[in-house]
Amino acid sequence: MFIADIDNIELDEVVTLERVNLTTPEKDENSDNCKTYRFGEFPCNDFYQDKNSNGLEFWAPTKGFSSKSTSRTRTEIREVTDRHAAYNWRYPDHAHHFLQAALTVIQVPRISQETVVGQIHVHGSTRPPLKLSWDKERIVVGFRQKFDQANPVDTVLLTGVPLMSRWNYSIHVTKAGSVTIEVNSTVGSKTITLALDPNWKEQGLYFKAGVYNQEDPTDSTTMDEGSRAVFHKLSIRHQT
Numbered sequence: 289m290f291i292a293d294i295d296n297i298e299l300d301e302v303v304t305l306e307r308v309n310l311t312t313p314e315k316d317e318n319s320d321n322c323k324t325y326r327f328g329e330f331p332c333n334d335f336y337q338d339k340n341s342n343g344l345e346f347w348a349p350t351k352g353f354s355s356k357s358t359s360r361t362r363t364e365i366r367e368v369t370d371r372h373a374a375y376n377w378r379y380p381d382h383a384h385h386f387l388q389a390a391l392t393v394i395q396v397p398r399i400s401q402e403t404v405v406g407q408i409h410v411h412g413s414t415r416p417p418l419k420l421s422w423d424k425e426r427i428v429v430g431f432r433q434k435f436d437q438a439n440p441v442d443t444v445l446l447t448g449v450p451l452m453s454r455w456n457y458s459i460h461v462t463k464a465g466s467v468t469i470e471v472n473s474t475v476g477s478k479t480i481t482l483a484l485d486p487n488w489k490e491q492g493l494y495f496k497a498g499v500y501n502q503e504d505p506t507d508s509t510t511m512d513e514g515s516r517a518v519f520h521k522l523s524i525r526h527q528t
Contacts, residue, residue, distance in 0.1 A: 305522060307375065309368050310336060310498075313352025313361040322353040322361070326372050335363050344522065346498045349514035350397050351505040357414045359505060361514070364498030366409075367524060376411045376492025379484065382526045385461040387495040390521040392454045393422045395514065400503035403515035406457055407500070408467075410435070411492035417484060418467065420457055421502065425449050427457075427471050427478075434485040445471045445478040454520065465489070495524050 307327065312335040314323040330336060337345045348363040367375040377385065387406055396403050406420040415437065419430045426447050430440035449455055455473035462468075465484035471477065499515035 305365065305524070307368050307370055308365040308524070309372065310363070310365050311355075312336060312363045313348055313354065315353045320353065321355055327368070339518065344519045345516070346519070347514065347516045348403075348499045348501055349511055350501050350503055351509045351511060351513070360501050360503065361505075362404075362498060362500035363515075364407075364496045364500055365522075366496050367494045374411070374494070376494050377526060378490060379461050379465055379493060380463050380489060382528055383463045384525075384527040385493075385495075386523065386525040386527070387459040387497060388457070388521070388523045388525075389497055389519055390454060390456045391517050391519045393451055393515075393517045395451070395516040396422065397501050397503035397515060398513050400501075402502040403517070404500035404502060405497065405517060406459060407496040408459065408461065409494055409496050410488075411494070413491075415440075417488060417493070418459065418469075419500075420459065420469065420471075422449070423502075425451075427455070427473075429469050429480070431467070431482050433483065435487045435491055443480060445469065445480065446473060446476055448475045449473050456521075459495075461493075497522055497524075 310325045310330050312323050316323045335347050346363040348361045352361040354361050369375045402421055402423040404419045404421045407416055408418040409416040417432050421428045427445045427449055428442050430442050432440045458470040460468040468481045470479040499517050501515050
């Protein structure tokens with residue numbers, strides 16, 4: 289099992305979030321889909337814990353309830369408005385859009401050994417422009433330059449990043465459609481800049497962060513398999 293001892297993690301940064309909701313692999317009371325909580329009503333359970341304001345622990349077992357579009361489970365936060373409605377932005381709307389985090393990946397699915405920890409997603413499509421993953425001790429960005437592109441192009445940013453090691457990432461989108469991804473860890477640093485095709489310009493985008501399993505459950509999947517991470521810092525900002 290790809291897991292380590294959470295008690296040895298040092299939590300030394302305060303996480304502050306506003307205008308987000310939380311999706312977990314729990315069953316929604318009104319459907320067979322996953323459950324979503326409003327900010328201010330987040331649970332304290334196996335799937336999500338606020339570690340005394342020093343970090344957020346996310347746990348997503350591989351076997352659980354998921355959204356309609358996939359069988360893969362997640363425990364993630366997503367941008368919303370101050371009225372709890374989904375917040376979707378277009379990249380020309382602001383000069384700068386940021387998703388930044390410091391985290392420790394503790395556990396990943398047994399077979400795929402991959403979990404997504406940060407995303408730029410898109411409203412109305414299952415093909416997001418960007419996913420940032422921990423994948424077999426590599427930090428990998430999957431990028432779709434064009435809207436509704438069938439498959440993302442993967443770029444390995446860092447290698448040799450073990451479980452239980454702390455690392456940082458920053459995703460920065462500009463008004464011109466430039467996307468800069470920066471990652472830093474004890475094994476090194478890497479920055480790349482990509483460009484969104486103009487056909488993304490009218491699409492509603494939003495940031496997501498947490499753990500999103502990159503493995504489909506099977507009959508042999510056990511309930512202790514999945515993804516777990518602690519986010520020591522997590523920030524979403526849009527600047528004019």
